[in-house]
Amino acid sequence: MSYGQLMGWVRETWGSEMMKVNGSIVKALWRRYSAHEVEAMVKGAKLIGAESLRMVWAERGEGRRNALTAYYRSEQKRPVNLQPLGAMLKQRGLV
Numbered sequence: 001m002s003y004g005q006l007m008g009w010v011r012e013t014w015g016s017e018m019m020k021v022n023g024s025i026v027k028a029l030w031r032r033y034s035a036h037e038v039e040a041m042v043k044g045a046k047l048i049g050a051e052s053l054r055m056v057w058a059e060r061g062e063g064r065r066n067a068l069t070a071y072y073r074s075e076q077k078r079p080v081n082l083q084p085l086g087a088m089l090k091q092r093g094l095v
Helices: 003-014 016-032 035-048 062-075 085-091
Strands: none
Touching (some): 003 016, 016 035, 035 062
């Protein structure tokens, strides 16, 4: 996600009245961290239910770590089609 797309998503998510605060936080995060990390932090903050991105920009970094954890937990992929091992072997003609 590009910087402009992320700022648009932040505006949609938290509204334009919070954009001045959230926009400056996203800009500072963008300078300090990689694009993927900033996207994960912002989306994680949304998952946590943060009212603004101030919790991500906290001095001790707990909010940032909580947001990243929430994002990566939500992104964990689960296998879609699990089949028993015997069925897979029969399908491939190995049994």
